[in-house]
Amino acid sequence: AHCTPRGSLRYLLRLVCFLTLLGVTAALFIFIVDLSVHGLEKLRNLISSVTGGALGYVLYVLTGVTLCLLSTFWCAVLSKEAEGSGLPQMKSILSGFYDRMKKSLELRVLFAKSLGLVCAIGGGLPVGWEGPNVHISCIIAHQFYRIHFFRDLCTDRALRLQTLAAACAVGLASSFGAPLGGVLYSIETIASFYLVQAFWKGILSALSGAIVYELLYTTPLVEAFEGTSFDPSDVSRTQILLYAALGASMGALGALFIRCVRSIYELRMKHYPGSSRYILVGGVAFLAAAVQYPFRLFALDPRAAINDLFKAVPLHMTDHFGWAELILLPLAKFVLVALSIGLPLPAGVFVPSFLIGAGFGRLYGELMRIIFGDVIIPGSYAVVGAAAFTAGVTRAISCAVIIFEVTGQIRHLVPVLISVLLAVIVGNAFNRSLYETLVLMKH
Amino acid sequence: AHCTPRGSLRYLLRLVCFLTLLGVTAALFIFIVDLSVHGLEKLRNLISSVTGGALGYVLYVLTGVTLCLLSTFWCAVLSKEAEGSGLPQMKSILSGFYDRMKKSLELRVLFAKSLGLVCAIGGGLPVGWEGPNVHISCIIAHQFYRIHFFRDLCTDRALRLQTLAAACAVGLASSFGAPLGGVLYSIETIASFYLVQAFWKGILSALSGAIVYELLYTTPLVEAFEGTSFDPSDVSRTQILLYAALGASMGALGALFIRCVRSIYELRMKHYPGSSRYILVGGVAFLAAAVQYPFRLFALDPRAAINDLFKAVPLHMTDHFGWAELILLPLAKFVLVALSIGLPLPAGVFVPSFLIGAGFGRLYGELMRIIFGDVIIPGSYAVVGAAAFTAGVTRAISCAVIIFEVTGQIRHLVPVLISVLLAVIVGNAFNRSLYETLVLMKH
Numbered sequence: 001a002h003c004t005p006r007g008s009l010r011y012l013l014r015l016v017c018f019l020t021l022l023g024v025t026a027a028l029f030i031f032i033v034d035l036s037v038h039g040l041e042k043l044r045n046l047i048s049s050v051t052g053g054a055l056g057y058v059l060y061v062l063t064g065v066t067l068c069l070l071s072t073f074w075c076a077v078l079s080k081e082a083e084g085s086g087l088p089q090m091k092s093i094l095s096g097f098y099d100r101m102k103k104s105l106e107l108r109v110l111f112a113k114s115l116g117l118v119c120a121i122g123g124g125l126p127v128g129w130e131g132p133n134v135h136i137s138c139i140i141a142h143q144f145y146r147i148h149f150f151r152d153l154c155t156d157r158a159l160r161l162q163t164l165a166a167a168c169a170v171g172l173a174s175s176f177g178a179p180l181g182g183v184l185y186s187i188e189t190i191a192s193f194y195l196v197q198a199f200w201k202g203i204l205s206a207l208s209g210a211i212v213y214e215l216l217y218t219t220p221l222v223e224a225f226e227g228t229s230f231d232p233s234d235v236s237r238t239q240i241l242l243y244a245a246l247g248a249s250m251g252a253l254g255a256l257f258i259r260c261v262r263s264i265y266e267l268r269m270k271h272y273p274g275s276s277r278y279i280l281v282g283g284v285a286f287l288a289a290a291v292q293y294p295f296r297l298f299a300l301d302p303r304a305a306i307n308d309l310f311k312a313v314p315l316h317m318t319d320h321f322g323w324a325e326l327i328l329l330p331l332a333k334f335v336l337v338a339l340s341i342g343l344p345l346p347a348g349v350f351v352p353s354f355l356i357g358a359g360f361g362r363l364y365g366e367l368m369r370i371i372f373g374d375v376i377i378p379g380s381y382a383v384v385g386a387a388a389f390t391a392g393v394t395r396a397i398s399c400a401v402i403i404f405e406v407t408g409q410i411r412h413l414v415p416v417l418i419s420v421l422l423a424v425i426v427g428n429a430f431n432r433s434l435y436e437t438l439v440l441m442k443h
Numbered sequence: 444a445h446c447t448p449r450g451s452l453r454y455l456l457r458l459v460c461f462l463t464l465l466g467v468t469a470a471l472f473i474f475i476v477d478l479s480v481h482g483l484e485k486l487r488n489l490i491s492s493v494t495g496g497a498l499g500y501v502l503y504v505l506t507g508v509t510l511c512l513l514s515t516f517w518c519a520v521l522s523k524e525a526e527g528s529g530l531p532q533m534k535s536i537l538s539g540f541y542d543r544m545k546k547s548l549e550l551r552v553l554f555a556k557s558l559g560l561v562c563a564i565g566g567g568l569p570v571g572w573e574g575p576n577v578h579i580s581c582i583i584a585h586q587f588y589r590i591h592f593f594r595d596l597c598t599d600r601a602l603r604l605q606t607l608a609a610a611c612a613v614g615l616a617s618s619f620g621a622p623l624g625g626v627l628y629s630i631e632t633i634a635s636f637y638l639v640q641a642f643w644k645g646i647l648s649a650l651s652g653a654i655v656y657e658l659l660y661t662t663p664l665v666e667a668f669e670g671t672s673f674d675p676s677d678v679s680r681t682q683i684l685l686y687a688a689l690g691a692s693m694g695a696l697g698a699l700f701i702r703c704v705r706s707i708y709e710l711r712m713k714h715y716p717g718s719s720r721y722i723l724v725g726g727v728a729f730l731a732a733a734v735q736y737p738f739r740l741f742a743l744d745p746r747a748a749i750n751d752l753f754k755a756v757p758l759h760m761t762d763h764f765g766w767a768e769l770i771l772l773p774l775a776k777f778v779l780v781a782l783s784i785g786l787p788l789p790a791g792v793f794v795p796s797f798l799i800g801a802g803f804g805r806l807y808g809e810l811m812r813i814i815f816g817d818v819i820i821p822g823s824y825a826v827v828g829a830a831a832f833t834a835g836v837t838r839a840i841s842c843a844v845i846i847f848e849v850t851g852q853i854r855h856l857v858p859v860l861i862s863v864l865l866a867v868i869v870g871n872a873f874n875r876s877l878y879e880t881l882v883l884m885k886h
Contacts, residue, residue, distance in 0.1 A: 180843075191639055193638060197635075199631060200864065200867055410847055
C-alpha cells in the first residue's frame with residue numbers, strides 16, 4: 001500500500017513536493033547559520049573595539065580561541081561524524097554504503113555540524129562552509145524521510161540515492177547561489193557513476209534553494225557574492241597563453257596545498273599522536289586570531305575580499321588591497337587554511353581555496369600588467385585564478401560553472417575552462433584530490 | 444605491447460592528443476559543411492534573382508527540390524545509416540550496442556551524412572545540423588582509431604565509450620560554440636548512466652572544437668549566434684510567474700510537436716506504406732520552396748532570425764520582424780519542421796526547435812508588453828521560449844546551458860532554468876522525448 005507506482009502523477013507530485021521543500025528548508029537553514037556567523041564576528045569586533053589597545057587584542061584572541069574550542073567541543077560531545085568537510089562521507093553514502101554510514105545522517109550530527117560550523121568560522125578560522133552545508137542538507141533530507149508522505153523515497157533505494165544526491169546539490173547551490181554549478185560540482189565530487197535521471201531532480205531542488213538564497217541575500221544582512229562587470233574586451237582571446245600558464249601554475253599550487261595538508265597531518269600523527277583536540281584547535285585558533293587583529297584584512301569575510309579582487313578597476317581603486325596586502329593575503333591564507341583543514345571540527349575547503357586562488361590570480365594579473373601594460377585587466381586573472389586553484393585542489397571542472405554563476409558573467413568562458421582543465425590535469429599528475437586525500441588520511 | 448598502462452604519462456599524452464585532434468578536426472569539418480550550405484543558398488538566390496519574376500520562382504523551387512532529392516539520393520546510394528538525426532544511433536552505440544551498430548560509423552556514412560546535410564539545408568528544408576554533426580564527429584573519432592598510435596583507445600572498451608562520448612560532445616559544441624552545454628546535452632540525450640571520469644575528456648575535446656569555432660566564426664563568412672545585451676534590469680525576478688507560464692506552455696507545445704511528427708509518420712505508413720523516398724522528399728521540398736520564395740523570412744538562416752528575436756530593442760526596430768512575421772514564422776516553421784523531421788535524409792531537430800521557441804516566446808513577450816507595459820522586455824521572453832520549447836522537444840535541461848553560452852549572458856539564469864524545468868516536467872506528462880519517439884517510430 002505504501003508503494004506508489006513510478007510514473008504516476010501522485011508519485012511525481014510527491015517527488016516535486018519533497019525536492020522543493022528540501023531546497024527551501026536547506027537554504028533557510030544555511031542562511032540562518034550564515035547569519036549567526038556574521039553575528040558572532042560582529043560581537044567579537046565590538047568587544048575588542050570597546051576597550052581597544054592591548055586589552056582589545058587579548059579579548060579578540062581570547063574570544064576567538066574560546067569559540068573554536070567550543071566548535072570542537074560540540075563535535076566531541078554530540079557527534080564526531082560532524083568533523084571535517086562532510087563531502088567525503090556523502091560520497092561513501094552515495095557509493096552504496098548507506099547502511100554503514102547512516103549514523104552520520106542523525107539529527108544530533110545536524111546540531112554538532114551547524115553549531116560547530118558557526119563557532120569555527122565565527123571564531124576566525126579560515127574554513128569554508130560549502131562542505132558542511134552539503135552534510136547539513138543531506139541530514140535535513142534524511143529527517144524528511146520520516147514524514148509518512150515521503151517514506152517511499154527512503155525505502156526505494158534508487159530514489160533514496162537520487163534524493164540524497166539532490167540534497168548534496170542543494171547544499172552547494174545554497175552556499176553560492178549557483179544551482180547549475182551546485183548540481184555539477186556534486187556530481188563530480190560525490191559520484192563515480194551518475195544516473196542521468198537524477199539530473200532534473202537535482203536541478204529542481206537546487207533551484208528552489210537558489211531562489212530562496214537570492215531573495216535572502218538581496219536584503220544585505222550578510223555578505224554575498226557580487227556580479228562582476230567586465231567589458232567584453234576585458235577578457236581577450238589574445239591572452240589565452242597567459243591564462244593557460246596561470247591555470248597550470250594553479251594546478252601545481254593546488255597539488256602543493258594538498259601535499260601540505262597531508263604533511264601537517266602526518267607530522268602531527270608522528271610527533272604528537274595522542275594530542276588532545278583542544279590543544280590542536282586552540283593552537284591554530286590562537287595563531288589565526290593573533291594574525292587577524294593587526295591585519296584586519298585576514299579577518300574580512302572571504303566573499304567581500306573575493307568581490308574586491310574580482311573588480312575590473314586598478315589595484316589602488318579597490319577597497320582593501322595594495323601591493324603589500326595582495327602579496328600577504330594569499331600566502332598567509334595558504335598557511336592558515338592548510339593548518340585548519342585537518343582539525344577536528346566542521347571545515348569546508350572550497351571557499352578558502354576560492355579566496356587563495358583569487359589572490360594569487362590577481363597578483364599574477366598585476367605582474368602581467370606591469371609587463372604588458374594596460375591591455376591586461378588583472379581582475380579577470382583573479383577570476384581565472386580562483387576557478388583554477390579551486391579546481392587544482394578539488395579536481396572538479398565544474399568550479400568553472402560555479403564561477404560563471406557567482407560572477408554572473410560567462411564572457412570569460414574560454415579562459416576559465418582552459419585554465420581549469422589544465423589545473424585538473426597538472427594537479428592529477430602530482431596527487432589525488434583533497435577530498436580523496438582526506439579520506440585516505442583518516443583511514 | 445599495445446597496451447599502455449593507465450595513469451602513465453604516455454597514456455595521458457595519447458588521450459590528450461586524441462581529444463584535441465578530434466575537437467579541432469571535427470570543428471573544421473563542421474565549419475566546411477556550414478560554409479558549403481551557405482554557398483548553396485547564395486547560389487540558389489543568385490540563380491533565381493538573375494531572371495526574377497515567375498521564372499525566378501520556378502528556378503528557386505526547382506533548385507530546391509533538386510538539392511533535396513540529391514540529399515536523399517546520397518543516403519540511398521551511400522548509406523541509409525546517414526538518415527535522420529544521428530543522436531538516437533549514437534545513443535544505441537554508447538549503451539553497449541557498439542558491435543551491432545558499428546556499420547553506422549563507416550567512412551561512407553560520413554560522406555552520405557555530410558553531403559546529404561549540405562544538400563538538405565542548402566535545398567531549403569528547415570532541418571537542424573547539430574544531430575548530424577554529432578554523428579559526423581563520432582565517425583571522425585572512429586576513423587582516428589585506425590591510426591596506430593590511437594589503437595588502444597578503441598580496443599579498450601571503457602576508453603572507446605569515453606572517447607565516443609567526447610566525440611558527441613564535440614559535435615554539439617562545434618554546432619553552437621557551446622563547450623559546456625555540448626557536453627551536458629550529450630550526457631542527457633545519449634547516456635542513461637554516466638561515468639564521471641569521462642567529463643574532463645568531453646570538456647577538453649569540446650573546448651578544442653569551440654576554440655576553433657570561435658576563431659572561424661569571427662571571420663564573418665557565415666552567420667553565427669550573437670551575444671545578447673540585456674541590462675540586468677531587463678530580466679527581472681518579478682516576472683517569474685510570466686516566465687514560468689511560458690515554460691509550461693512551451694512544454695505542452697513541445698509535446699504537441701512530437702505528437703505531430705509521430706502522426707505524420709503514422710499517416711504516411713498507413714496510407715502510403717510503399718511510397719518512394721523521392722516523392723516524399725520532393726513533396727516537402729516543393730512546399731518549403733514555394734513558401735520561402737514569396738516570404739523570404741522563412742528562408743533566412745535560423746541563426747540570423749534567432750539573433751533578431753533575442754534583441755532587447757522593440758519589435759519595430761528589429762531587422763526582419765513585424766507583427767505579421769512574428770505570428771507567421773513560428774506557425775509555418777512548426778508545420779514545415781514537423782513535416783521534414785521524419786524524411787529519409789540527415790535532419791537535426793535542435794536548431795529548428797530553437798527558432799520556433801524563440802518565435803513563440805517573442806510573440807508571448809510582445810503580448811505581455813501590451814498588457815503590462817514597457818517593463819516587459821520581449822527579447823528576454825524569446826530567450827526563455829527558445830530554451831523551453833527545445834527542452835519540451837528534447838527533454839534535456841542542458842538546453843538552458845546552451846542558451847547561456849549562445850547568448851553569452853547568464854543573468855537570465857533563474858527564469859531560464861525554471862521554464863526549462865517546467866517544460867521538461869509538463870512534456871514528460873504527455874509523451875517521450877522526440878529522440879526516443881523517432882527510435883520507436885522506426886522499429
